[in-house]
Amino acid sequence: MLKLENISRSYKKTRALVDFSYEFGRGVYAVLGPNGSGKTTLFNIITGNLKPDSGTVALTSTGTRRIGFVPQYPGMYPDFTVAEMLDYTAKLVRAADGGAQIREVTGAFELGEYSGVRVRALSGGTRQRLAIAQAFIGSPELVVLDEPTAGLDPMQRILFKNYIRKKRDSAAILISTHIVSDVEDIADKIILLRRGKIAAEGSADGIRESFDGRCWELPRGTCAPDGAKQRAFGDGVRVISDECPAPGALKVRPELEDCYLAIFGEDGEQR
Ligand code: ADP
DSSP states (O other): OEEEEEEEEEETTEEEEEEEEEEEOSEEEEEEOOTTSSHHHHHHHHTTSSOOSEEEEEEOOOSSOOEEEEOSSOOOOTTSBHHHHHHHHHHHTTOTTHHHHHHHHHHHTTOGGGTTSBGGGSOHHHHHHHHHHHHHTTOOSEEEEESTTTTOOHHHHHHHHHHHHHHTTTSEEEEEESOHHHHTTTOSEEEEEETTEEEEEEOHHHHHHHTTTSEEEEOTTOOOOTTOEEEEETTEEEEEOSSOOSTTOEEOOOOHHHHHHHHHTTTOSOO
């Protein structure tokens, strides 16, 4: 449905995306990486808002609405009410059965109580839910959500995940985030992006398996060696290491967060 081939993009000396190739079909794809790893650049290129320096983006489409997009900072009309915003979107994308679609997203994102409220008066989380709801009106084949969970509280994150899960068979849904727990339960495929390149890719299980044998748990009271990639885990500490990091360390099955630590542990913010 969406095929990217050899996409590169730099800003002066910063190489934001480097020879990125990937093919997306229906399903949920998470692009996971720290700030500055190239996620927004990738999504802006996919949605046609930014031109790559080289490479091609091919979107094969059959329906009327091709792309639903929530940028990192969605712009909205502040004087429109929630109901007007949704109605406007349905008309703009010429949604067949717009009324039913508006009812669906209003229910899914619990926007009903805000129908008559102007956008300017909404909290950040409600505004974000409205932006996400709009992106799904018109049954787009490709939905691109740049950091959609930023500003959502835990209950709103659950609503979001439930809706994405429900829509996974009807569109290619691309979600960027730096929060592992936001996507590990809902993504069919995860792309870990590091300095503009794919560092790891696959199902959550596949990625976990590829780090098997490198994740250790230290017993309570044991310190990880200096400079080790480590994180607090329950009572003790988990360490990423090719070799046994300390006496008594137990090899354990990695979680996705361990894989994230293994890939990005030394990076800090990538600017
Ligand atoms: P992410 O979305 O993962 O935070 P971005 O795509 O925003 O990553 O940024 C990737 C890299 O490109 C970063 O090093 C960032 O500083 C740089 N960058 C992004 N946009 C611009 C811009 N308009 N001008 C200069 N550098 C930019």
